[in-house]
Amino acid sequence: MAATSIKNLKEFSTSNDRFEGAHTLCPGCAHSMIVRELMNCTDDNLVIATNTGCLEVSTAVYPFTSWDTSWIHIGFENAATAAAGAEAMYKARKRKGSLKDNDAPVKFVAFGGDGSTYDIGFQWLSGAVERGHDFTYICLDNENYANTGGQRSSATPIGATTTTAQAGSHSYGKKEKKKDMIAIMAAHGAPYVAQLAPNKWKSMAKGFQKALETEGPCFINTVSACCTEWKFDPKDTIGITDLATDSLIFPIYEIIDGHELNILYRPKNVIKVEDYLAAQGRYKHLFKPEYKHIIELIQKDVDDKWNMLQRREEARI
Amino acid sequence: MQHLKLLANDNRGLNELENGTGLVGWNEVTQGSILPSFEGDATNIAHLKSEERTYSGYNSYTATVASWRVLKPVYNRDICIDCQNCWVWCPDSSILSRDKQMLGIDYDHCKGCSVCVEVCPTNPKSLIMFSEQTLLEDALTQWPEKKKKEDK
Structure with a gap:
């Protein structure tokens, strides 16, 4: 393992970029912050598979590629399977000694958006994790199908307006709650499952390094603020992510071996979810008097979840 | 450079x-x-x-995405403290940092999102957005003064 030093930002900044610019992601997109950080936090060779989604269509616009590592794109659902297959082949060839460099450390990573992780690629991901392949799956969770124009996914939280769950006079947007993917993946018994956010770069880099080091399937859900579909100014990407982690909408925590929960970030001043919702255009309608109760509902859910996480951490379960 | x-x-x-x-x-x-x-x-x-x-x-x-920009970030070396916040959060790998020092901006790959300006902690900021046509020398002469802390 040749992990880059992440003691502080100055040390970290001496690492060399392996995710190149001039991809066509929106200005201010958090996807590239997350991907860049993953590729910078290790010197090992990386084999990366990517589901269809914003990241894939933007980083491989023919005739260009933004990836300085082995990278494959196949279908909407099967990045997990592709990474698992590549890893199985690597192990077999390593055993036979038929690799070009048998000692070179290689890490397998799969990227998917929330659509391809929570919905379309769910079965593939579940299968690959159950089979215990040594790879890291990173979900770039922007809470909708941003690549195709912002349809609802099962990661879209309650109350958000999307193109297929529109808010209006008869609806407050999506009516269903967000799927708890971290709990589902932890229930698979995966050795490392975490939820991380790019504004806390250090805990994110630490989590990435831990996941890459850990043998077996690791799952990381990262918060990726989407300026286009969440409807905020691109310059506020980090600010919105700060609000998300400080209001505990996205608590940052890890679950080891499915039963050891650690909270990685405790905000000094917990803010109300109202502040987070107010900063985004997709929740604008919730501030009308008839939909005010949804904000209270979201606040209650967030508080309950935070209590649950704290109790679990205390009880070491 | x-x-x-x-x-x-x-x-x-x-x-x-x-x-x-x-x-x-x-x-x-x-x-x-x-x-x-x-x-x-x-x-x-x-x-x-x-x-x-x-x-x-x-x-x-x-390749380049310079044509996406309407505003461009201008970098002022005199104020910068090399904290590297802009480096870690730049979505376009456009902050040039070598040996723990910030050198400048890669205008071929910068899309002008102003994330770097928002995360810059100095007072006044060492990165400020100017319109794309502004010459770098002109921008540096227009740099704002240090903001005083508001009296409580």
């Missing part, structure tokens, strides 16, 4: 396509095609800085 001169050229890949130098059109690409990111051996790439690498014409590093 000179040694960091970038290779970007607005339509490098497209020129090669049109001139027929071995590239096929997007509609002729078959399954399992490979685009090499580098010329020659790429095993040691994680240990090379971008100016030491031999990028191939397929690498998006050789």
